[in-house]
Amino acid sequence: MKPSPFEYHAPADLDEALDVLARVGPDGGKVLAGGQSLIPLLNMRLAAPAHLVDVNRVAGLDTVEAGPGGVRVGALARHAAVERSLPAAAVQPLLGQALRLVAHPVIRNRGTVVGSLVHADPSAELPAVLALLGGSVRLAHRGGERDVAAAEFFTGPMESDTAPGELAVSAFFPALPPRSGTAFHEVARRHGDYAMAGVAAAVTLDEDLRVTAARVACVSVGPVPMVVDVTAACGGSPVAAGGTGPDWDAAAAAVRDRIEPEDDIHATADYRRHLTGVLAVRALRGAADGAAADGVAAARAAGEGER
Amino acid sequence: MNHPITLTVNGVLREATVPARRLLSDCLRHDLGLTGTHVGCEHGVCGACTVLLDGEPVRSCLMFAVTADGHEITTVEGLAAADGTLSPVQRGFAECHGLQCGFCTPGFLCTVTAFLRENAAPTDEEVVEAISGNLCRCTGYQNIIKAVHRAAEIQAETQGGEAGR
Numbered sequence: 154m155k156p157s158p159f160e161y162h163a164p165a166d167l168d169e170a171l172d173v174l175a176r177v178g179p180d181g182g183k184v185l186a187g188g189q190s191l192i193p194l195l196n197m198r199l200a201a202p203a204h205l206v207d208v209n210r211v212a213g214l215d216t217v218e219a220g221p222g223g224v225r226v227g228a229l230a231r232h233a234a235v236e237r238s239l240p241a242a243a244v245q246p247l248l249g250q251a252l253r254l255v256a257h258p259v260i261r262n263r264g265t266v267v268g269s270l271v272h273a274d275p276s277a278e279l280p281a282v283l284a285l286l287g288g289s290v291r292l293a294h295r296g297g298e299r300d301v302a303a304a305e306f307f308t309g310p311m312e313s314d315t316a317p318g319e320l321a322v323s324a325f326f327p328a329l330p331p332r333s334g335t336a337f338h339e340v341a342r343r344h345g346d347y348a349m350a351g352v353a354a355a356v357t358l359d360e361d362l363r364v365t366a367a368r369v370a371c372v373s374v375g376p377v378p379m380v381v382d383v384t385a386a387c388g389g390s391p392v393a394a395g396g397t398g399p400d401w402d403a404a405a406a407a408v409r410d411r412i413e414p415e416d417d418i419h420a421t422a423d424y425r426r427h428l429t430g431v432l433a434v435r436a437l438r439g440a441a442d443g444a445a446a447d448g449v450a451a452a453r454a455a456g457e458g459e460r
Numbered sequence: 461m462n463h464p465i466t467l468t469v470n471g472v473l474r475e476a477t478v479p480a481r482r483l484l485s486d487c488l489r490h491d492l493g494l495t496g497t498h499v500g501c502e503h504g505v506c507g508a509c510t511v512l513l514d515g516e517p518v519r520s521c522l523m524f525a526v527t528a529d530g531h532e533i534t535t536v537e538g539l540a541a542a543d544g545t546l547s548p549v550q551r552g553f554a555e556c557h558g559l560q561c562g563f564c565t566p567g568f569l570c571t572v573t574a575f576l577r578e579n580a581a582p583t584d585e586e587v588v589e590a591i592s593g594n595l596c597r598c599t600g601y602q603n604i605i606k607a608v609h610r611a612a613e614i615q616a617e618t619q620g621g622e623a624g625r
Contacts, residue, residue, distance in 0.1 A: 154502040161463065161480030161526055185527070192522045193503035196483075205480065209527050233516075257593025259510055259517045259571060344592050 156195035162206045167293065170211050170320055175295040177204035178318035184208055186228060189256070189264035190272045214322065219244040223288070223327040228268070228320070232261035245326050246443075247286065247335035247353060251278040254337060257345045270306070271321045273313040276347040276373040278337065280307055284378040285353045285370035288326045292319040300325075307377040331451050333357040334443020336436045339372065340428050342419060348373050349420040350428035352408075354436035358444045362391035364399050367437060371429050374412040381411045383437070392441045401437050405430040465529040469494065470538025478525045485509040487525035488535060496536040496566050500595070507594030510567035511535050517574045536566035539573060548618065549573045552611030553604070560598035567594050572608050581612055 162177065164170035174182060182204035185191060194200040208214065208228065216227035219240035226235055235241055236252040248266075255261055255269070255278050269279040270290055283290070283303040290306050292299055292315060306314050315321060329335070339351025351372040359365050364387040371379040383404035392398050414425035462477045469492060476491040483502070488494045488511070500506035502521045509520040512534035539547045546554065549572045559565045568591065575582070575590040582590065587608045588601075596604060 155483070155486075156481040158479065158481055160461070161524075163526065185524075188524075188527075189504060189519075189522055192483075192524075195481075196502050196521070207524070207527055257507075258575075258590060259507065259519060259593045260504060260522075262516045263513075263518045263522065 154196050156192070157198060157201040159202055159205045162204060163210050164206065164208065165210050165212070167211055167213070167320075167322070170206060170208055171293060171295040171318075173206050174320055175318045177206065178316075180204060182206055182317070184271075184320060186268040187231065187264040188268075189260050190268070190274070208320065216323075217241055221328065223286075223325055224248060225323050225325045226266045227323050228265060230266055232256075232264045232266060232269075233258070235266050236261060244328050245286070245335075247282055247337065247355065248326060250335060250337040251282045251353060254278050254339055254348070254351070260345075267321050267324050270324055271313050271315055273307050273309075273311055273377070274347070275307075275310050275375060275377055276351075278339070278348075278351065278353070278372060281351070281353045281370040281372045281378040282337075283324060283326065284380050285355055285368055286327050286329070288324060290315075290321050291323045291325070292316075293322045294319045298322070303378075304380075310376045329355055330357055332359070332444050332448040333366075334440040334445070334447055336439030336443065338432045338435045338439070340432065350374060350414075350425045350432055352429060352432040352436040354433070354440040356437060356440040356444045358392060358441065358448055360448070362393065362445055362448065363389055364392070364441070367399075367404065367440075369404075369408055369433050369436060371408065371412050371433070374414040374425050374429050376413070379412050381408045383407050383433075387437075392445050399437075399441065401434045404437055405433040408433045463526050463529075465525055467492075467525075467528055467530075468532040470534055476525070480524060480526050482525045483521050484511070484523045484525045484528050484533075485520035487528075488520060488533070491525075494535050494537055498563055498566050500563070505595070506564070506567075507571065508564050508567040510570045510594065512570055512574055515574065515577075517571045534570070534573075536569050539569055547573065548614035549576065549608075549611040551614050552607040552609075556603050556607035556610050558599065558604045558607030559596075564594060564596045564598075568596070568604060572611060576608070576612055576615055580615060582608070 162173045183202040185207045214227045214229040217238045218225045224241045242249045289300045337353045339348035341348045353370045357366040386404040386407040387399040409430045414422040498508040500508035504522045511520045
Protein backbone atom coordinates (compact mmCIF):
# COMPACT_ATOMS: atom_id res chain seq x y z
CA MET A 154 0.00 0.00 0.00
CA LYS A 155 2.93 2.35 -0.66
CA PRO A 156 3.82 3.77 -4.07
CA SER A 157 6.87 2.34 -5.78
CA PRO A 158 9.79 4.76 -6.17
CA PHE A 159 9.65 7.42 -8.87
CA GLU A 160 11.64 10.44 -9.87
CA TYR A 161 9.93 13.61 -8.68
CA HIS A 162 9.73 16.86 -10.62
CA ALA A 163 8.16 20.02 -9.24
CA PRO A 164 8.22 22.67 -11.97
CA ALA A 165 7.53 26.24 -10.84
CA ASP A 166 5.98 27.55 -14.04
CA LEU A 167 4.26 26.31 -17.17
CA ASP A 168 7.33 26.50 -19.43
CA GLU A 169 9.36 24.43 -17.02
CA ALA A 170 6.49 21.95 -16.66
CA LEU A 171 6.24 21.51 -20.44
CA ASP A 172 10.03 21.12 -20.72
CA VAL A 173 10.04 18.41 -18.08
CA LEU A 174 7.04 16.67 -19.66
CA ALA A 175 8.67 16.79 -23.10
CA ARG A 176 11.64 14.99 -21.56
CA VAL A 177 9.96 12.43 -19.29
CA GLY A 178 6.55 12.07 -20.96
CA PRO A 179 7.77 9.51 -23.51
CA ASP A 180 9.31 7.51 -20.61
CA GLY A 181 5.90 7.15 -18.97
CA GLY A 182 6.01 10.35 -16.92
CA LYS A 183 2.65 11.13 -15.27
CA VAL A 184 1.24 14.50 -14.23
CA LEU A 185 0.23 14.88 -10.58
CA ALA A 186 -2.38 17.55 -9.83
CA GLY A 187 -4.98 16.77 -7.14
CA GLY A 188 -3.91 13.15 -6.95
CA GLN A 189 -7.24 11.88 -5.63
CA SER A 190 -7.44 9.23 -8.37
CA LEU A 191 -3.74 8.88 -9.22
CA ILE A 192 -2.37 8.40 -5.70
CA PRO A 193 -4.78 5.52 -4.86
CA LEU A 194 -3.57 3.84 -8.07
CA LEU A 195 0.04 4.42 -7.01
CA ASN A 196 -0.62 3.24 -3.44
CA MET A 197 -2.18 0.04 -4.74
CA ARG A 198 0.59 -0.24 -7.31
CA LEU A 199 -1.88 -0.42 -10.16
CA ALA A 200 0.33 2.27 -11.68
CA ALA A 201 4.07 2.74 -11.23
CA PRO A 202 5.31 5.61 -13.41
CA ALA A 203 9.06 6.24 -13.46
CA HIS A 204 8.53 10.00 -13.30
CA LEU A 205 5.93 12.13 -11.58
CA VAL A 206 5.54 15.77 -12.62
CA ASP A 207 3.86 17.60 -9.73
CA VAL A 208 2.19 20.69 -11.23
CA ASN A 209 0.85 21.98 -7.91
CA ARG A 210 3.47 24.75 -7.83
CA VAL A 211 2.78 25.98 -11.37
CA ALA A 212 1.39 29.50 -11.04
CA GLY A 213 -1.71 30.64 -12.89
CA LEU A 214 -3.45 27.29 -13.35
CA ASP A 215 -5.99 27.57 -10.51
CA THR A 216 -8.38 29.81 -12.42
CA VAL A 217 -12.18 29.63 -12.80
CA GLU A 218 -13.25 32.13 -15.47
CA ALA A 219 -16.95 32.53 -16.21
CA GLY A 220 -17.95 34.54 -19.29
CA PRO A 221 -21.17 34.76 -21.32
CA GLY A 222 -20.01 31.88 -23.53
CA GLY A 223 -19.15 29.45 -20.76
CA VAL A 224 -16.78 28.56 -17.97
CA ARG A 225 -13.05 27.91 -18.41
CA VAL A 226 -11.55 25.91 -15.57
CA GLY A 227 -7.77 25.83 -15.05
CA ALA A 228 -5.83 22.64 -14.36
CA LEU A 229 -5.36 23.39 -10.66
CA ALA A 230 -8.92 24.55 -9.90
CA ARG A 231 -10.11 22.17 -7.20
CA HIS A 232 -13.59 20.67 -7.35
CA ALA A 233 -14.50 22.65 -4.21
CA ALA A 234 -13.45 25.97 -5.77
CA VAL A 235 -15.54 25.36 -8.91
CA GLU A 236 -18.47 24.13 -6.80
CA ARG A 237 -18.39 27.33 -4.72
CA SER A 238 -17.97 29.71 -7.67
CA LEU A 239 -21.15 31.75 -8.02
CA PRO A 240 -20.18 33.17 -11.43
CA ALA A 241 -19.58 29.63 -12.73
CA ALA A 242 -22.92 28.48 -11.32
CA ALA A 243 -24.71 31.40 -12.99
CA VAL A 244 -23.26 30.60 -16.42
CA GLN A 245 -23.32 26.78 -16.28
CA PRO A 246 -25.31 25.36 -13.34
CA LEU A 247 -24.67 21.76 -14.43
CA LEU A 248 -21.12 22.06 -13.05
CA GLY A 249 -22.37 22.52 -9.49
CA GLN A 250 -25.12 19.93 -9.96
CA ALA A 251 -22.47 17.37 -10.97
CA LEU A 252 -19.77 18.36 -8.48
CA ARG A 253 -22.08 17.75 -5.53
CA LEU A 254 -22.08 14.08 -6.60
CA VAL A 255 -18.28 13.77 -6.93
CA ALA A 256 -16.88 11.70 -4.04
CA HIS A 257 -16.95 13.48 -0.66
CA PRO A 258 -16.38 17.11 0.38
CA VAL A 259 -12.86 16.35 1.67
CA ILE A 260 -11.86 14.70 -1.64
CA ARG A 261 -13.28 17.72 -3.50
CA ASN A 262 -10.94 20.02 -1.56
CA ARG A 263 -8.00 18.44 -3.34
CA GLY A 264 -9.24 16.81 -6.55
CA THR A 265 -9.26 18.90 -9.73
CA VAL A 266 -11.89 19.19 -12.46
CA VAL A 267 -9.37 18.95 -15.30
CA GLY A 268 -7.64 16.00 -13.62
CA SER A 269 -10.94 14.15 -13.52
CA LEU A 270 -11.41 14.77 -17.26
CA VAL A 271 -7.92 13.48 -18.13
CA HIS A 272 -8.43 10.45 -15.87
CA ALA A 273 -11.49 9.73 -18.09
CA ASP A 274 -13.22 7.29 -15.79
CA PRO A 275 -16.48 6.30 -17.56
CA SER A 276 -18.16 6.28 -14.12
CA ALA A 277 -17.12 9.83 -13.29
CA GLU A 278 -19.49 12.79 -13.47
CA LEU A 279 -17.31 15.50 -15.03
CA PRO A 280 -16.48 13.70 -18.28
CA ALA A 281 -20.23 13.28 -18.77
CA VAL A 282 -20.77 16.99 -18.17
CA LEU A 283 -18.08 17.96 -20.69
CA ALA A 284 -19.45 15.48 -23.24
CA LEU A 285 -23.06 16.61 -22.76
CA LEU A 286 -22.22 20.29 -23.18
CA GLY A 287 -19.86 19.70 -26.10
CA GLY A 288 -16.98 21.30 -24.24
CA SER A 289 -13.28 20.94 -24.89
CA VAL A 290 -9.94 20.37 -23.20
CA ARG A 291 -6.89 22.54 -23.91
CA LEU A 292 -3.68 20.51 -24.13
CA ALA A 293 -0.34 22.32 -24.03
CA HIS A 294 3.01 20.93 -25.12
CA ARG A 295 6.39 22.56 -25.53
CA GLY A 296 5.93 25.10 -28.31
CA GLY A 297 2.18 24.98 -28.72
CA GLU A 298 -1.29 23.95 -27.64
CA ARG A 299 -4.44 22.44 -29.08
CA ASP A 300 -8.10 22.26 -28.13
CA VAL A 301 -9.73 18.85 -28.29
CA ALA A 302 -13.52 18.56 -28.38
CA ALA A 303 -15.09 16.27 -25.78
CA ALA A 304 -16.36 13.92 -28.48
CA GLU A 305 -12.76 13.19 -29.52
CA PHE A 306 -11.15 13.60 -26.10
CA PHE A 307 -12.61 10.53 -24.39
CA THR A 308 -11.21 7.58 -26.34
CA GLY A 309 -11.92 4.67 -23.98
CA PRO A 310 -12.22 3.67 -20.35
CA MET A 311 -9.54 5.65 -18.43
CA GLU A 312 -8.16 6.79 -21.78
CA SER A 313 -8.09 10.29 -23.16
CA ASP A 314 -6.52 11.86 -26.22
CA THR A 315 -3.62 13.25 -24.18
CA ALA A 316 -0.27 12.48 -25.77
CA PRO A 317 2.95 11.91 -23.78
CA GLY A 318 4.51 15.31 -23.14
CA GLU A 319 1.16 17.13 -23.12
CA LEU A 320 -0.38 18.89 -20.14
CA ALA A 321 -4.10 19.58 -19.92
CA VAL A 322 -4.04 23.24 -18.88
CA SER A 323 -7.75 24.00 -18.88
CA ALA A 324 -11.20 22.82 -19.90
CA PHE A 325 -14.08 24.82 -21.35
CA PHE A 326 -17.70 24.14 -20.37
CA PRO A 327 -19.99 26.05 -22.77
CA ALA A 328 -23.09 27.89 -21.59
CA LEU A 329 -26.47 26.82 -22.97
CA PRO A 330 -28.88 29.06 -24.93
CA PRO A 331 -31.70 30.93 -23.13
CA ARG A 332 -34.67 28.83 -21.92
CA SER A 333 -32.36 25.93 -21.07
CA GLY A 334 -32.13 23.81 -17.97
CA THR A 335 -29.91 21.02 -16.69
CA ALA A 336 -29.99 18.26 -14.09
CA PHE A 337 -27.78 15.39 -12.91
CA HIS A 338 -29.17 12.32 -11.15
CA GLU A 339 -27.36 9.15 -10.18
CA VAL A 340 -27.69 6.05 -8.03
CA ALA A 341 -24.70 4.74 -6.06
CA ARG A 342 -24.50 1.94 -3.49
CA ARG A 343 -23.21 4.48 -0.96
CA HIS A 344 -23.34 8.26 -1.15
CA GLY A 345 -20.11 9.48 -2.75
CA ASP A 346 -19.23 6.17 -4.41
CA TYR A 347 -18.97 5.83 -8.15
CA ALA A 348 -22.49 5.58 -9.51
CA MET A 349 -23.98 2.32 -10.80
CA ALA A 350 -25.79 4.58 -13.25
CA GLY A 351 -26.13 8.31 -13.67
CA VAL A 352 -27.66 10.70 -16.17
CA ALA A 353 -26.90 14.34 -16.91
CA ALA A 354 -29.56 16.09 -19.00
CA ALA A 355 -29.80 19.40 -20.83
CA VAL A 356 -33.09 20.62 -22.28
CA THR A 357 -33.81 23.76 -24.30
CA LEU A 358 -37.39 24.97 -24.92
CA ASP A 359 -38.93 27.40 -27.41
CA GLU A 360 -41.23 30.30 -26.43
CA ASP A 361 -44.22 27.92 -26.30
CA LEU A 362 -42.27 25.58 -23.99
CA ARG A 363 -41.85 22.90 -26.65
CA VAL A 364 -38.60 20.95 -26.58
CA THR A 365 -36.15 22.21 -29.23
CA ALA A 366 -33.14 20.29 -27.93
CA ALA A 367 -32.82 17.52 -25.35
CA ARG A 368 -29.67 15.52 -24.72
CA VAL A 369 -28.45 13.22 -22.00
CA ALA A 370 -25.02 11.90 -21.05
CA CYS A 371 -24.93 8.61 -19.16
CA VAL A 372 -22.18 7.36 -16.82
CA SER A 373 -21.15 3.80 -15.96
CA VAL A 374 -22.94 2.31 -18.97
CA GLY A 375 -20.24 2.34 -21.65
CA PRO A 376 -16.52 2.79 -22.28
CA VAL A 377 -16.89 6.58 -22.41
CA PRO A 378 -19.69 8.98 -21.38
CA MET A 379 -22.64 7.97 -23.56
CA VAL A 380 -24.30 11.03 -25.11
CA VAL A 381 -27.78 10.49 -26.59
CA ASP A 382 -29.81 13.14 -28.43
CA VAL A 383 -33.47 12.53 -27.53
CA THR A 384 -34.95 15.69 -29.08
CA ALA A 385 -37.03 13.76 -31.63
CA ALA A 386 -38.28 11.23 -29.09
CA CYS A 387 -39.62 13.99 -26.81
CA GLY A 388 -42.44 14.89 -29.26
CA GLY A 389 -44.11 18.26 -29.69
CA SER A 390 -46.13 18.68 -26.51
CA PRO A 391 -45.18 21.70 -24.41
CA VAL A 392 -43.90 21.43 -20.85
CA ALA A 393 -46.94 22.24 -18.73
CA ALA A 394 -47.90 21.72 -15.13
CA GLY A 395 -50.49 18.95 -15.00
CA GLY A 396 -50.42 18.45 -18.78
CA THR A 397 -49.15 15.47 -20.69
CA GLY A 398 -45.90 17.27 -21.57
CA PRO A 399 -43.06 15.89 -23.65
CA ASP A 400 -42.86 12.12 -24.00
CA TRP A 401 -40.11 11.45 -21.44
CA ASP A 402 -40.81 7.70 -21.50
CA ALA A 403 -40.07 7.54 -25.23
CA ALA A 404 -36.90 9.52 -24.59
CA ALA A 405 -35.87 7.06 -21.87
CA ALA A 406 -36.52 4.14 -24.23
CA ALA A 407 -34.23 5.76 -26.81
CA VAL A 408 -31.55 6.09 -24.14
CA ARG A 409 -31.91 2.46 -23.03
CA ASP A 410 -31.46 1.34 -26.65
CA ARG A 411 -28.24 3.28 -27.10
CA ILE A 412 -26.21 2.51 -23.98
CA GLU A 413 -23.85 -0.47 -23.58
CA PRO A 414 -23.90 -1.46 -19.90
CA GLU A 415 -21.93 -4.46 -18.64
CA ASP A 416 -22.32 -6.80 -15.68
CA ASP A 417 -19.99 -6.34 -12.76
CA ILE A 418 -19.92 -7.04 -9.02
CA HIS A 419 -22.03 -3.93 -8.29
CA ALA A 420 -24.90 -4.42 -10.73
CA THR A 421 -26.04 -6.45 -13.71
CA ALA A 422 -26.19 -4.93 -17.16
CA ASP A 423 -30.01 -5.21 -17.13
CA TYR A 424 -30.24 -3.39 -13.83
CA ARG A 425 -27.95 -0.59 -15.04
CA ARG A 426 -30.08 -0.27 -18.19
CA HIS A 427 -33.24 -0.06 -16.12
CA LEU A 428 -31.71 2.48 -13.73
CA THR A 429 -30.45 4.61 -16.60
CA GLY A 430 -33.98 4.79 -18.06
CA VAL A 431 -35.47 5.83 -14.73
CA LEU A 432 -32.74 8.41 -14.14
CA ALA A 433 -33.10 9.75 -17.70
CA VAL A 434 -36.77 10.55 -17.07
CA ARG A 435 -35.90 12.18 -13.75
CA ALA A 436 -33.04 14.24 -15.20
CA LEU A 437 -34.93 15.27 -18.37
CA ARG A 438 -37.97 16.32 -16.36
CA GLY A 439 -35.78 18.30 -13.94
CA ALA A 440 -33.89 19.94 -16.79
CA ALA A 441 -37.16 20.84 -18.57
CA ASP A 442 -38.59 22.39 -15.40
CA GLY A 443 -35.37 24.38 -15.07
CA ALA A 444 -35.66 25.47 -18.70
CA ALA A 445 -39.27 26.60 -18.20
CA ALA A 446 -38.26 28.62 -15.12
CA ASP A 447 -35.31 30.05 -17.07
CA GLY A 448 -37.76 31.11 -19.81
CA VAL A 449 -40.07 32.82 -17.31
CA ALA A 450 -37.10 34.66 -15.80
CA ALA A 451 -35.89 35.71 -19.26
CA ALA A 452 -39.35 36.92 -20.28
CA ARG A 453 -39.70 38.89 -17.04
CA ALA A 454 -36.27 40.46 -17.53
CA ALA A 455 -37.22 41.38 -21.11
CA GLY A 456 -40.54 42.85 -19.91
CA GLU A 457 -38.79 44.98 -17.32
CA GLY A 458 -36.34 46.10 -19.98
CA GLU A 459 -39.23 47.41 -22.12
CA ARG A 460 -40.71 49.45 -19.31
CA MET B 461 16.62 10.48 -4.04
CA ASN B 462 15.62 12.33 -0.88
CA HIS B 463 14.10 15.77 -0.74
CA PRO B 464 14.44 18.26 2.12
CA ILE B 465 11.05 19.72 3.07
CA THR B 466 9.77 22.23 5.58
CA LEU B 467 6.25 22.01 6.97
CA THR B 468 4.51 24.15 9.55
CA VAL B 469 2.80 21.51 11.66
CA ASN B 470 0.48 22.71 14.42
CA GLY B 471 2.22 26.07 14.35
CA VAL B 472 5.73 24.61 14.64
CA LEU B 473 8.25 24.74 11.79
CA ARG B 474 9.35 21.15 11.12
CA GLU B 475 11.99 19.92 8.72
CA ALA B 476 12.39 16.47 7.25
CA THR B 477 14.26 14.76 4.45
CA VAL B 478 12.01 12.31 2.65
CA PRO B 479 11.87 10.23 -0.49
CA ALA B 480 9.38 11.60 -3.02
CA ARG B 481 7.06 8.65 -2.56
CA ARG B 482 6.61 9.32 1.20
CA LEU B 483 2.92 9.93 1.81
CA LEU B 484 2.12 12.93 3.98
CA SER B 485 0.43 10.56 6.45
CA ASP B 486 3.64 8.53 6.83
CA CYS B 487 5.78 11.67 7.01
CA LEU B 488 3.68 12.96 9.92
CA ARG B 489 3.77 9.63 11.74
CA HIS B 490 7.25 8.28 10.97
CA ASP B 491 9.41 11.31 10.27
CA LEU B 492 7.78 13.79 12.64
CA GLY B 493 6.55 11.36 15.30
CA LEU B 494 2.98 12.65 15.24
CA THR B 495 1.10 9.36 15.49
CA GLY B 496 -2.27 10.98 16.20
CA THR B 497 -3.02 10.90 12.47
CA HIS B 498 -4.29 7.38 11.82
CA VAL B 499 -3.85 5.41 8.64
CA GLY B 500 -6.72 3.13 7.69
CA CYS B 501 -7.23 2.23 4.05
CA GLU B 502 -4.47 4.24 2.35
CA HIS B 503 -6.59 4.85 -0.71
CA GLY B 504 -8.79 7.69 0.36
CA VAL B 505 -11.92 5.79 1.35
CA CYS B 506 -11.92 5.71 5.16
CA GLY B 507 -11.01 9.30 6.06
CA ALA B 508 -9.05 8.35 9.22
CA CYS B 509 -5.92 10.18 8.00
CA THR B 510 -7.72 13.49 7.35
CA VAL B 511 -5.64 16.53 8.37
CA LEU B 512 -6.02 20.24 7.68
CA LEU B 513 -3.85 21.59 4.85
CA ASP B 514 -3.81 25.39 5.04
CA GLY B 515 -7.02 25.04 7.05
CA GLU B 516 -8.88 22.75 4.62
CA PRO B 517 -9.45 19.07 5.37
CA VAL B 518 -7.60 16.71 3.00
CA ARG B 519 -6.63 13.04 2.99
CA SER B 520 -2.99 12.87 4.11
CA CYS B 521 -2.69 9.40 2.49
CA LEU B 522 -3.55 10.92 -0.90
CA MET B 523 -0.83 13.53 -0.85
CA PHE B 524 2.95 13.31 -0.99
CA ALA B 525 4.93 15.03 1.73
CA VAL B 526 7.01 16.77 -0.97
CA THR B 527 3.81 18.36 -2.36
CA ALA B 528 3.04 19.73 1.10
CA ASP B 529 6.47 21.42 1.31
CA GLY B 530 6.02 24.98 2.54
CA HIS B 531 2.41 24.48 3.59
CA GLU B 532 0.69 24.58 6.94
CA ILE B 533 -0.67 21.36 8.43
CA THR B 534 -2.92 20.91 11.42
CA THR B 535 -3.19 17.41 12.85
CA VAL B 536 -5.36 16.14 15.69
CA GLU B 537 -2.48 16.99 18.05
CA GLY B 538 -2.96 20.65 17.15
CA LEU B 539 -6.69 20.95 17.89
CA ALA B 540 -6.56 21.41 21.67
CA ALA B 541 -5.25 24.64 23.24
CA ALA B 542 -1.61 24.80 24.32
CA ASP B 543 -2.65 24.23 27.94
CA GLY B 544 -4.51 21.06 26.97
CA THR B 545 -8.02 22.55 27.02
CA LEU B 546 -10.07 20.54 24.54
CA SER B 547 -11.44 22.30 21.46
CA PRO B 548 -15.24 22.59 21.10
CA VAL B 549 -15.23 19.66 18.66
CA GLN B 550 -13.16 17.48 20.99
CA ARG B 551 -15.48 18.35 23.89
CA GLY B 552 -18.54 17.58 21.80
CA PHE B 553 -17.19 14.13 20.93
CA ALA B 554 -16.24 13.45 24.56
CA GLU B 555 -19.59 14.59 25.96
CA CYS B 556 -21.76 12.79 23.39
CA HIS B 557 -19.81 9.53 23.32
CA GLY B 558 -18.91 10.22 19.69
CA LEU B 559 -16.20 7.56 19.72
CA GLN B 560 -15.64 4.03 20.93
CA CYS B 561 -12.34 2.52 19.78
CA GLY B 562 -11.11 5.94 18.63
CA PHE B 563 -9.33 4.84 15.48
CA CYS B 564 -11.41 7.02 13.14
CA THR B 565 -11.64 9.92 15.60
CA PRO B 566 -8.65 12.05 14.47
CA GLY B 567 -10.09 12.17 10.96
CA PHE B 568 -13.56 13.05 12.21
CA LEU B 569 -12.19 15.78 14.52
CA CYS B 570 -10.23 17.45 11.72
CA THR B 571 -13.11 17.18 9.23
CA VAL B 572 -15.66 18.55 11.70
CA THR B 573 -13.36 21.34 12.91
CA ALA B 574 -13.13 22.72 9.38
CA PHE B 575 -16.83 22.10 8.71
CA LEU B 576 -18.05 24.07 11.74
CA ARG B 577 -15.77 26.93 10.79
CA GLU B 578 -17.73 27.24 7.53
CA ASN B 579 -21.14 26.32 8.90
CA ALA B 580 -21.55 27.25 12.56
CA ALA B 581 -25.15 25.96 12.89
CA PRO B 582 -25.61 23.00 10.54
CA THR B 583 -28.74 20.93 9.98
CA ASP B 584 -28.73 17.14 10.42
CA GLU B 585 -28.55 16.75 6.64
CA GLU B 586 -25.56 19.08 6.35
CA VAL B 587 -23.76 17.20 9.15
CA VAL B 588 -24.33 13.85 7.42
CA GLU B 589 -23.02 15.26 4.14
CA ALA B 590 -19.98 16.77 5.87
CA ILE B 591 -18.96 13.50 7.54
CA SER B 592 -19.94 11.27 4.60
CA GLY B 593 -16.28 10.74 3.72
CA ASN B 594 -15.31 9.40 7.15
CA LEU B 595 -15.99 5.81 8.13
CA CYS B 596 -16.64 4.68 11.71
CA ARG B 597 -17.15 0.99 12.46
CA CYS B 598 -18.16 1.38 16.13
CA THR B 599 -20.63 4.13 16.79
CA GLY B 600 -23.22 3.78 14.06
CA TYR B 601 -22.71 7.53 13.54
CA GLN B 602 -25.69 8.67 15.64
CA ASN B 603 -23.54 9.90 18.51
CA ILE B 604 -21.11 11.48 16.09
CA ILE B 605 -23.96 13.50 14.59
CA LYS B 606 -25.00 14.52 18.12
CA ALA B 607 -21.38 15.40 18.90
CA VAL B 608 -21.18 17.71 15.89
CA HIS B 609 -24.33 19.55 17.00
CA ARG B 610 -23.01 19.74 20.57
CA ALA B 611 -19.69 21.07 19.28
CA ALA B 612 -21.58 23.76 17.36
CA GLU B 613 -23.37 24.71 20.61
CA ILE B 614 -20.11 24.85 22.57
CA GLN B 615 -18.53 26.89 19.82
CA ALA B 616 -21.44 29.35 19.90
CA GLU B 617 -21.26 29.61 23.71
CA THR B 618 -17.56 30.36 23.64
CA GLN B 619 -17.86 32.64 20.63
CA GLY B 620 -15.15 35.23 20.41
CA GLY B 621 -12.88 33.20 22.65
CA GLU B 622 -11.80 29.78 21.51
CA ALA B 623 -14.55 29.53 18.89
CA GLY B 624 -13.61 27.98 15.59
CA ARG B 625 -10.44 26.35 16.82
